[in-house]
Amino acid sequence: MSVRHLDSLFAPRSVAVVGVSASPGNLGAIVLRNLRAGGFAGPVWAVNRRATEVDGVPVLAGVDALPEAPELAVLCTPAATVPGLVEALGRKGTRAAIVLGAGMQAPVEPGGPTLEQAMLDAARPHLLRVLGPNCIGALVPGIGLNASFAPGQAQAGQLAFVTQSGALATAMLDWANAQGIGFSHFVSLGDSADVDFGDVLDYLASDSGTRAILLYVESVKHARKFMSAARAAARNKPLIVVKAGRAPEGARAAASHTRALAGSDAVFDAAVRRAGMVRVDTLGALFDAAQTLAHVRRWRGERLAIITNGGGAGVLAADALALGGGQLASLGEETLAKLDAVLPANWSHGNPVDIVGDAPVERYTQALSVLLQADEVDGVLFMHAPTAIVPAARIAEACVPLLRDAPRPVLSSWLGGSSVEEARAAFSAAGLASYTTPERAVDGWLQLVQYHRHQAALLQLPDAQARLPAVDARAAREVVRQALARGREWLDETEARQVLEAYGVPMVQTRRARDVEEAVAAASDIGYPVALKILSPQVLHKSDVGGVALHLGSGEEVRVAAVRMRQRVARLSPQASVTGFTVQAMAQRPRAHELIVGVAEDAVFGPVLLFGAGGTAVEVRKDRAVALPPLNEALVRDLVARTQVGPLLAGYRGEPGVDQGALVQAVLRVSQMACDLAELAELDINPLLADAQGVLALDARIRLRRPVAGEGSRLALRPYPSELEQPLVLGDRRLTLRPIRPEDGTRLQAFYAEATPADMRLRFFLARREVPRSELARYCQIDYEREMTFVALDGDRIAGEARAICDPDNEVAEFAVQVASDWQKRGLGRALLEKLLAYLRSRGTRAVKGECLQENGGMLALARSLGFTTRPTPEGTVSLQLPLRAG
Structure with missing residues (x-):
């Protein structure tokens, strides 16, 4: 994980293009023209060992001839020259480079390292970041940066697009320009030798000019890095991903059912879900997602109302919504009465709201007003098919003022071609998403639904009574x-x-x-x-x-x-x-369901958990869902619910449901097994019988592997670090000091609720009575790879917390400490902070910093006693800093 010097890549103050010549079709000359045409305000230098002039720009004879170190260099030279150029640029002080050419997998010399490795070795001592090779470059329209050979410029906007495919990048750019969609960043990763998805996601997550991120993924190299960055970014803004290679090359025989069933695409889907991203299946859907996110409104819920002047279009939209798992709004009596008052007697009297093909302008605006005010409607899909009654442009002109500031999302579908082009353009100019077909409009709505469902899952607070399984x-x-x-x-x-x-x-x-x-x-x-x-x-x-x-x-x-x-x-x-x-x-349980629970190893994301319908026909039924361990109780219940057998386990038609607690515990124990046993390669429990009496495993297969020395954890998500738990004795009281868990939400809520207003102000720098549920979830469901919170438990009650969040480079961690009123001045704050500092030192964090109010004498005294330097700030706070390692 590293965002180091990415500001030099995406916000440089100067750029050098290396490899510029007057030859027809010269790559460097194309990049130079793009930079100048984009309006980049900083110095732009052209470099070629054969000094000349291109388009009136003098070409310097080499890197050493540059008047100063360019912050960004774009290399448009043959692969063999790249390592040497990177070395020369690094010595001069350049901190970022874009390598456009391919061929970097060739060896420097027979039997030697590749040119790509030589390039990375040359960049490392200078901390020079490399985008590419084999990419088209990067565009940041807001600062006029077009460091690419894309055929044209990008419009400025608030969407970021990151792709591994150069061809897709140019197609997306061309389409977006035609649709009037702009971008904050437009990045082609190419081979991702250095800068990869994780790095760019970390950078864009904190970029205030980026409201949503679109990804085109062909492969993921570093699963844990990708997941940490994606989870962090998805908490701040929508992430939409389309992935190539959905279908396997062909069915392959596997030794275990789990391995056969848990295909890589299903695993990627599970990763997307766990990270809170939204996945779409096609390039067209990605384009539609770009449009949806460019024009999104405040979210209320999933209930969609459809208004149309054509019944057939309404039916198509309703069908697409139902097939996609969406929810059609059920119109209430009051809403129906209001619609009766403004629509002709032969309107549809339900949802979809068919206002009939002869509708004048007033009928559109009146019906829309009713739907936008209806409490049972969370969003509206407006559809229009061209008629000879009223020009589409007049309808758009009348509806735009009503819809532009609507209190809920509004999507539109103008069916047809040239006759609705002006209307479609008017809606787009007003920030209203428009689609060419009912089905694509519904897909746009379902993308919003999926995004908010995943966000809700990120904010779940599991049962406070849940316990990690006791295992041997x-x-x-x-x-x-x-x-x-x-x-x-x-x-x-x-x-x-x-x-x-x-x-x-x-x-x-x-x-x-x-x-x-x-x-x-x-x-x-x-x-x-x-x-x-x-x-x-x-x-x-x-x-x-x-x-x-x-x-x-x-x-x-x-x-x-x-x-x-x-x-x-x-x-x-x-x-x-x-x-x-x-x-x-023989298990005499005739009404038991036959299930399968298993573990398989994905080449990218490591161990994955599978659950579904089991028995001898498991491959034929193909009823399963997969998830990335570690799981908690809420995630297990979601895993079960995503299968066809899941609803049956709750009971149906007089059949009793299964013991849900026993089932959840069994899956949790398998999840724990996947986390604990590095030697576990495959596991099948098939069948696992489940009924009202509990669960019972009838058969199990386990395949082992020999861990490779130094390979580290294979898990894409770092599990709860139980090794950090310890007892703590203060006076005559015995407490437990441990990392926070997702299940601690209720305890943390009570901890904050019991705090005095003065304590809350010292902790949060403002007076607050309660901490919102979304914030509690964020505080409890931490990414142990990047964050740590230690809580001190007095019985079942939180007596204090100390938390730290590390930057992606693990350079600096920001910390905060809070202790319950009745535990203050008893040494608990010191114990918590010392535990936190020891942990940060063990993971190699360079420094820790924090802030406190000037009147927080207790915190200031504690910090100084532990070696922190304190410095007043102009904002009236005190900055606290402590180096943890040299450098």
């Missing part, structure tokens, strides 16, 4: 260690059972048998009926080779089934060695 990770790790020591990749059924039992997942009673007679004895001990399963390292899907026999009611049946099982396995899988059998009690 040490016992599970020992089972894994022994299996890897024997050189085995797959745990056998007994070992898999031991791992699940260590994590508290309920398992059906199971015994292992080496031969037929031991199987008969085990069945007698367990009690009939039983299930018999083959044990073989080479047989993973036992039912495929006849390796499962159910409902065996006697020793003789067990004996016969075992002999036949060996015969079938020998015939169908002759390479398999049978090492024995497992005997299980």
Whole structure:
């Protein structure tokens, strides 16, 4: 994560273009012309070792000939020259470069590093940031910067567009100019050798001129960095993403159901959801999203009213809304009565509101006024098909004043071509989104719905009583260690059972048998009926080779089934060695649902959790949802709800629902397993029976991997750091000092509510009675990769907190401390702050800073005693700073 020197990339005071010549089609000359045409106000220099003149601009003979260090350099030279140029620019003081050319994957010399690596090695000592290579450049229209070879300029606006595809960038730019949509930043990442999505998202998240961000993604290199940046940015502004490569190249056989089902696109979708972004499927939808976000209004809710002068268009829109999971507003009696008063008797008397094709201008404005005032309407879709009754332009002229300042979102669809072009332009000029078809207009509304749903999920406060599962990770790790020591990749059924039992997942009673007679004895001990399963390292899907026999009611049946099982396995899988059998009690739960819970490893986002309908037909049914661990109770319930089987688990038509608490706990324990066991590559629990009695795992498969030395965590999201928990004794009281959890929302709310007005003013610099729920969620659902909050718990009550937020470069952390009134002057503030500072030092943070009011004598005394420097500010506060490491 780094935004270091990105201001030099996106807000430079001077630019040098290297590789400019008068040759026809010269790339450097095109960039130079774009810079000059864009109106960039700072110095622009042209460089070429063959000094000449291009378009009246003198060309300097080399980097050393530049009168000063350009803040940004655009390199338009052959790949082999790039590392040397980067080195020369870095020595001169340049802090950002855009490398437009390709071919950087070629080696510097046979067997040596690539040109790209040589470029990065040359840039690193000077902290010079590189955009590209193989990109078209960057445009920042607000400052006239067009450091690209795009065929034209971009209009200024508040949307940022970041893409890995140069071709898509030029198409987007051309389309946006035709639609009158402007951009704050227009960035082509290319190969992302240095500056990538995470860096740009961090930069744009804090850019006041950017209101929404559009992404075109082909691949993600650094999952945790991407997720941290995306989550932070999505809290501030909408992020809309379209990703290439949705469909796999082809179905591939997989050893576990989970691995087969949790495809990479589904995992990316889960990442988008978890980060609070909005995903669209097509380039057209991305263009529409740009238009929607360029003209968005204050959000009220999901209920949409549709008004149209054509019934067919209204039906198409209503169908698209229903199929997309949207909500059509149900018009109340008062609203219907008001519409009756202004519409002819043959209007539709419902939603969609068909005002009939002969509608004069007044009918449009009167009906719109009613809908905009209706409490049961959260947004309006206005549609018009051209007629000979009234020109579309007159209708637009009358409606614009009414809709321009509407208190809720209004989208429009002017159907047709040239006859509605003027009307469409009038709406666009008034900041009203307009679409060519009803379906595209509805898609725009659904994008808003998806965005606000994801934002609501980010602000959820889980149940305060929820607890992380109590597990015996040490016992599970020992089972894994022994299996890897024997050189085995797959745990056998007994070992898999031991791992699940260590994590508290309920398992059906199971015994292992080496031969037929031991199987008969085990069945007698367990009690009939039983299930018999083959044990073989080479047989993973036992039912495929006849390796499962159910409902065996006697020793003789067990004996016969075992002999036949060996015969079938020998015939169908002759390479398999049978090492024995497992005997299980038959679960007598006829009304139980068969579910699957599993863990698979994604190449980009690491471990992912899968939940869905299980059983032998799991691949055929394809009813599943995936999520990134770690999960909490709210996220588990959302995961379950996203499957088709999810609603059935609540009960239906007299059938009792399943024990939701037991189900949630089982999934939480699997999530914890994914976080704890770095050796876990794949896990299937299939089937997991679920009914009113609870849950019971009947079968499990676990595949292991050997972690690579120094690889770090594979998780895209850093889990709760339980290793930072510690007891704290102050006087005669024993407290718990630990990182904050999402489940602490209610406790934190009570902590702030109990604080005196004076304490709240010292903490927040203003008088406030309560902290909004959205702010509480933000304070509790922290990204442990970038933030830390330690809370001191006195029983179940928060007695104090100390929090810090690090910048993306981990250079400086901003901190704050608050202690409950009855715990002040007892050493708790010092204990909290010392814990926080020790943590920041351990993660390599360079310095910590904060601010307090001048009258906050307690905080000032504490800070000074810990070595902080204090300095009054013109705003009447005191700045607190403490270096944590040299440099």
